[in-house]
Amino acid sequence: MRQQYGFVFLLLLFISKYHAQNLTTISPVEWNGDPKLCTVNPSATPSTIPGPPLPKFSNKAEFALERVEIKHILNVSLPTEITMYQQIYDYDANKLIVVKNNKGFINVEYYYYDILKKSTYYKGEFCVVTDIPKENNMDSASAIQLPNGTWHIRPMNEFMLFSNENPSRPIVRPIYLGQDIVRGIPVDKWQTCYINKETYQTTRRIWAFAQQGVVMPGSTIENYAIPVQALVSASVVFPNGTQAFEVDEVFNVLSFRPGIIETTDALAPPKGVFCASGPGQTLVSLKDVGVSWPNRFSVRVDTSTSRSSRWQRFHLRYDQGRDGGSRRLRYDFMPPGSEDFQSIIHDYSDNLTYIIDQRIGSCKINAGVYIPDVNFIYDPIRFFVKHEAHFIFNPPENAWEFNGFRSCRGNTIKCTILTTSVDNFPPMVDLDTGASTGETWQATNIEYGWSVRAPYARPPSDQPKQFDYPVSLYLKMYRFRDSNNPSPLNILTEDIEYEFYEMSHDLKPSDFDTSVFDAQSERQTSIYSPPFYSSPNGYKMRARLYLNGDGNARRTHMSLFFVLMRSLNDPILKFPFNYKVSFCLYDQTSSQRHIIDSFRPDIKSSSFQRPRLDMNIASGIPKFIPLEMIQQEGSPYVRDDTMFIKILVDFGEIQKTLLPYALSLNPGLPMHIQQTMIKQEAERRIQLQSDEQLKRL
Template sequence: MTWNWFCKFVCIASVIFGITGEPDPDICTPGPGSTDGPPLPVLPDRYRLFVEANIANRNYSTEIEETYDGPGNRGSSFSISNSKYIFSTYDYYTGQSINVDVFTNECFVYNMTDVPFNLYGFVNINGTGHIGGVKDIFTFGSQFGETYMGEEVIRGIQCDRWQSCIYNEQGGDTFLLDYYFSKPGYKMANGAEQVPVRAALNGSGGSNRPGSIIPKRYFNHVYEFIGVDTKPIFTDREFEPPIGVVCDGRVTDKEIETSFPDAFSVNVEVNFPEYNRTYNLREYYNYAAQIMAFEYQPWGAVGAPEDPIREVHDYNLGLSYQMNRLTDECTITNISKFSGEAEITPDDHVALRSSASLLFLDEVYWVWQGEETVRGMKTEGWIAFRQDYPSYLTDQPGTEVNSTWEYFFTRGNWTAEASYHHGVTHIPVMLRLKMNMKMSGVETKFNYESHLFMFNNEPSITAILTLAPVLKKTIRHIYQWKSRENTSENDDGVMVIAYTLLENPSVEGDAATPMPQPTLAEANDNIQLAVAEGLAIQFKYHGGQTQLYVKTNSLKQENGLPGDNSGSSSGISTGGVVGLALGMLLLGMLIVSAGMFAMMKMSKGPFSYKTQE
């Protein structure tokens, strides 16, 4: 450590000018040392300590907290020098050192093999980078020719003193290095014994040869060690750059997982600190059915809807159903191209994005941030920086949008239990987005956090069972059937299944590949044929697959509007909502992340594309 810190101040110039020479006899002459005196202290292979480095010959001091984990092959430090507060990490698996200014969040990435200074050294073993050994870091040990110099009192602490003469041939530096260790039996505040208390370094540098372009110089450094912990308990967070800092050029330690279930749902709480508002919604997504849905309460601005809304996007036809959950009124429109889950095809139609594309997991380079605690859960986070989102803004002349994205997922040893699954891992917990937008020279900052709850990865029918009653004021052409099956001749068990078929909506959708839809009469014939041939209904029951067969010739037809009969029924459309009965689930950050601009604009929320007045 002492030599490495000394090297920080003098080695760069030495490397540049290629200084060579011999030890300065006016300072000392390296030798084998002496075996007299007490045994050398044993240095710990894991430690945390605080150092005050006084560079007396240059009239300034530096403070640094060092965290060294030899067995873990990792290290970090926090230094204060010339009013700069720098946190540094040393990742020997990627071979990178990362320095972050804790006030400005500026980040600089270095390859440890390309820089002359490294606090903890760099050793190449069989082609793999390793952190330096503790003796080399401290420049202390029998290989350095230590000589016992007796006892001294340092800061009131009884210490043993060892001295060595060090010559750095590459830099042409000769110096005496004195180490003071607390004596055995003297317990420090944390219970440690025989720990370094002070190191003093006095010497000269530059070439001793006549005509050297670097004049001879003298240096005097004193390193005060405070709070040396030889049995630290580390967290992974100590060896990672601060959460939320983007470091250009950083190599990720762990790839982000891009696979998600074909169907899932989640509750979302979105916090907008700029507006002191919280927004809640339930989102559903189902890839097999090519349908997504979400339930939300509009912002409540002047002129905006005030009742809760269930909105369903059917990508089989490219139609959006916006249903007022209190009045049963329904509006059918094309799916907006600004919808977060939509992508625009080359021929200017809408299609449902893949789950990886939906989260932008396959569009940007995600860097693993390490461990973070979110809502009391151990999570791991990934971060990405982008300048191309949203494209409908960044494509405009004079507009620049920089955004930082962070996703947090539960670690592998955390599992979730929900209605339709057990023991699921890698659960999305939070999305954090920070945006800095410049439009026509005006800068606007926007931040939000999206917290995800009740993540479920099975299809759910309950979200859309009430669709037909909602649509009854919009679509008037309806057939209803009832099919009754007695499980045995004298069995009291009876299951009645009621279907409601709705005519195709008159609105033409904007789907990239529209799915052909049967007419109401064709749907009627299809169902009657299926029942006549022995229709089987499959479902999960007590963790296993179960199926029931509809009794042939049991189909009865009744005309009327959905909800007119007193029996239990559920509406299922053969047209624009044919896939809804299959169930739908939507990824947690679906609308919030990709479509937040469009949603707030559509809902007449507080966000504006122009300067706030």
């Protein structure tokens, strides 16, 4: 209430003062400024000392300002206010960036003169877009229209409201006042007077520039002017000449440089803030700028949230298939509160989820790939997998704002920054029950940082440059503390950050191999090898493997079978098929203790007659190897979740004693070389046997 009484008192004082004055008015045409400050006719008396040439200004500059403001309304002085600014001015780029720090509240303004829009980022949290004023000669940041019709930032002399020689706007010529010392720096002082006849507004500026020859931190060989200080007095008067109020300001210019040396980081908007400017805003799809996740990849991810100082880690693998018809996602992580790693595979094609305990090797198979809503603050890993469509598979189209370039991961990587916003996302989850509350966050900004591993590589002519490496993903969530009071001062934010490492487009066959678990659950009891031929014009065949056993070998042995297949070569081949078949399971260590077993076909069985269907009935060795030998920790027959099995069809009647030798040969050797080596080994053994017999005689 005290503030209200003070306001009423001030208003009454204001009105009484006005009525106490002479009511004779001055027309705007005849009014030339507030005589207490300056007038344009007559103007101020110049110095009797011959002045130097008018200051010369650069097209680019960056500098800091300390602004001390004192307001007077009639006879009442308001408290002094100090504001710090940092400004980056670029006439050639038609851009202006202003950082404002008032009482610890930092706002950043980005001026885009080509579209007459200003984006203001408040405290680095949210953004508001407004129009840039046009042709306001009292506002240095207002846009001017060039002869070609485009809108542009003012030249530096007009931007500083120092002078104007353009006849399309009011001519302003500064008056030299003489020399002085300001902050210990020898300066030349100039006065300018700007008025607005319509609003009876007057602004006097007394500029101090470092004298030529004085060495300043921003001095250049071009002798560009280095401003040191501006004393500004502005007033508004009533038409009868009574001064309504006056503002006195001191602008101390600090660290002025006639050029821009800031990095791209300093020029980029704040992290994770999307700036919606409404209709006409240029937004892109990620794929349009060469940003897209590959159809298959492996990447390690570190993640943290605004509520956690500890990073969580997970390994993400993704396979969309060559034709995009299948989609599988795997992530390996340590669940919160657990000491054991867990692997989860979502098979979106079969609508199954595999939950694998890496310590004991067990697997639980669930129908469906649905993940309940999770609290992102405490479970950012499952949150990422739950909403991966937003980030990987199906990101928003024509919704991303390009925010320039920024250093990522310290200063080691330069990233292109793209930001979007998703309304009413994500759902809010009760911490105690883990269930959705039915409410959502007001909005979530999503920011991607992508880089290029081969920056000099040329992309295809019909495609944009490919940003092939995701570096970071940053999410900032917004909601109002009080939904009934949607004020910028009432905003609550939380954030998640994901950092990506060791991105690879290669996947191992074992990454998504669920055959063992499918066999154990009897969902898929067997798997087939790809078809192969005994020779270009020979028999077509394949192997069939029961990882968990078949028949009376079920759950005790791995079963391995041989299958004849129908082919175009069959009319010229001999049937029934009667050649011995050998299986070899490779020992992948240096011990080379391979498991070898053979069988000779039963020519009376239908399995070895000429195929009438696509495949004959499989036949082979049900108890090929005990399961415990391949399931035990450190099994030499399983490395990196991979087994190697060789099938040898013996058309040359290899002796049984030669079989281990034949199967131990380097599989990479051409077949005719292997056959030659087998023949030579057979001859060597015959010769050795002959020599032994001669010794006995």
